[in-house]
Amino acid sequence: MLSLPAWKCPEWTLNASLANTSSPEFTEEWQKRVRELQGAIMVASCVQMLVGFSGLIGFLMRFIGPLTIAPTISLVALPLFESAGNDAGIHWGISSLTIFLIVLFSQYLKNVAIPVPVYGGEKRCHTSKFYLFQVFPVLLALCISWLICFTLTVTNTFPSVPTAYGYQARTDTKGSVLSQAPWFRFPYPGQWGLPTISLAGVFGIIAGVISSMVESVGDYYACARLVGAPPPPKHAINRGIGIEGLGCLLAGAWGTGNGTTSYSENVGALGITRVGSRMVIVAAGCVLLLMGVFGKIGAAFATIPPPVIGGMFLVMFGVISAVGISNLQYVDMNSSRNLFVFGFSIYCGLAIPNWVNKNAEKLQTGILQLDQVIQVLLTTGMFVGGFLGFLLDNTIPGSPEERGLLAWNQIQEESEETVRASAVYGLPWGLGTAFCSSRCTQVLPFCPKLDRCEQDELCMSQSTVYSNISTSGRHLQRVRECPL
Known part of the structure; x- marks a missing residue:
């Protein structure tokens, strides 16, 4: 879109020192581009919803x-x-440190338990094992490296000249x-x-x-x-693609400048x-x-x-x-x-x-x-x-x-109609059994399809009371009643 002649940036906007970014003229220049992008995203999202909710993407999966x-x-x-x-x-020392911490936490320390104080259960106050490094390896590595960069920035260890190597590792560049x-x-x-x-x-x-x-x-x-x-x-693939299209429609309406999709990272x-x-x-x-x-x-x-x-x-x-x-x-x-x-x-x-x-x-x-x-x-x-x-x-x-x-x-056939797959890919809040048990919804390509016996089995599994509260505090007591 930006390569079109109509959307070439005017000459007076190319020099940042001369352009008044708070002026109404400058604001209109970028906002009209965003409005054009909004319209394109909203129309394209309707195509994606059609492909997903119609079951076309699921049909292609057989090939x-x-x-x-x-x-x-x-x-x-x-x-x-x-x-x-x-x-x-930009700074191999900092990036190598981040890599080292992620590998250390996720691979070498993943089975190391950290004792944490817990209140509740039969013992009231006690300690429990929490596998911190297995649950938060990326977050821990990011925070530690970020803190080190902040420290090196405050102490002016990193160069303060923008053209010097390592300047972009400072936390005050933005x-x-x-x-x-x-x-x-x-x-x-x-x-x-x-x-x-x-x-x-x-x-x-x-x-x-x-x-x-x-x-x-x-x-x-x-x-x-x-x-x-x-x-x-x-049906899960159909629903996923359709919902991504719905997300793109909302993103376009809000004017975020981008759509929504699964994030590979x-x-x-x-x-x-x-x-x-x-x-x-x-x-x-x-x-x-x-x-x-x-x-x-x-x-x-x-x-x-x-x-x-x-x-x-x-x-x-x-x-x-x-x-x-x-x-x-x-x-x-x-x-x-x-x-x-x-x-x-x-x-x-x-x-x-x-x-x-x-x-x-x-x-x-x-x-x-x-x-x-x-x-x-x-x-x-x-x-x-x-x-x-x-x-x-x-x-x-x-x-x-x-x-x-x-x-x-x-594998596909085994996962298509099994209770385990239905529990993983079924609709939330019991809709996977209550809503999709209707004859009308059985023909919808984005709804799970279970026969009566499988619905009863799934119902029984969902009505189980999970009363074992993990001492680490990661699991909550849940009672899921069968909608049937």
């Missing part, structure tokens, strides 16, 4: 096997080596963000004005939505593997922390809501130095890549066919986006909208690799056993 999923997940993280390395390279942020601000839909719509913008964002859906499907499988859950059934965090709980995501969402309303809190996190983030990304991106490759355990890797499909998909997923980014002018067709769609798709490594893996795996002759489809489909 998707390990040789499609493996390059897609791996290429989520592999192309990001440059950005992660650049952030870490001090103006913290001082200028308001204490309280409540965002609302249409805060930048009425969204506008253009065909070029809509097609460009739709291309991004297609890439996002491909990435999300890979993220769903990666997340399930990391937390030891059954692979996501089709957080999937990597699951492999480090070994904490796979939706309540954690709910709690994190509440924290983010508060951070969005209280500006000072959100601005404080902007002071985290890039080397700390870079070190964290080097660990997490490596985990994501390994999770993608682990899907090949279902495939016969002694087959030259499978070696070709996976190797070619991975390599093209790295090479083609790199070439397109450097030679975008050579893909001009004369149709602006088509050029935007082609450029967005071909510069997204996970789309290129996943598409090639999908195409080659479904066209090159090979037996189902050789392609890994027998083991893959068996």
Whole structure:
């Protein structure tokens, strides 16, 4: 969108020393771009909701096997080596410290229990074991490295010259963000004005939505593997893509400037922390809501130095890549066919986006909208690799056993209708049994489908009283009554 002549920045805005950023003219210049982006995101999100809630993405899953999923997940993280390395390279000492702490806490100290005082239960006051390093390895490493950077900044150990190596490791380089942020601000839909719509913008964002859906499907499988859950059934994938579209619609209405999708870095965090709980995501969402309303809190996190983030990304991106490759355990890797499909998909997923980014002018067709769609798709490594893996795996002759489809489909079938999968991927608050027991909802592609016996079994499992309160305070007593 920014490459269009209509959205070129005016000359008078290019010089920061001459532009008055608080003037109405300057404000209108950036707000009209945000309004254009809002309209494009809102229209494209409707396409994503249609693909998800109609069950189209679930229908395509029957043609998707390990040789499609493996390059897609791996290429989520592999192309990001440059950005992660650049952030870490700002100060390799700080980034190495962050990496060391994450590895130390998550791998070497994960089984070390910390005694913590607990009040309650039969013993009242007593101590309990809490596996702090296993639960919070990334958070602990980030906070320690952040504190060290703050100390080195206050003592002027880091250079104060902006051009010197290591300057960006200071925590005061973005001090103006913290001082200028308001204490309280409540965002609302249409805060930048009425969204506008253009065909070029809509097609460009739709291309991004297609890439996002491909990435999300890979993220769903990666997340399930990391937390030891059954692979996501089709109705869960349909619902996930549809809800992501709904999130994009809300983000567009609020004018955030971006859509919402599964975040691959957080999937990597699951492999480090070994904490796979939706309540954690709910709690994190509440924290983010508060951070969005209280500006000072959100601005404080902007002071985290890039080397700390870079070190964290080097660990997490490596985990994501390994999770993608682990899907090949279902495939016969002694087959030259499978070696070709996976190797070619991975390599093209790295090479083609790199070439397109450097030679975008050579893909001009004369149709602006088509050029935007082609450029967005071909510069997204996970789309290129996943598409090639999908195409080659479904066209090159090979037996189902050789392609890994027998083991893959068996796992899918076992997870599709089982009570365990229903407990993991069912709708919340008992809707998985009460709402989806209706004949009308059985045809909806985003609802779990259970027969009467499985509903009764799931009902009995949900009506169990969990009265064993963990002495570490991580589990609460819950009584879940069966809605049937």
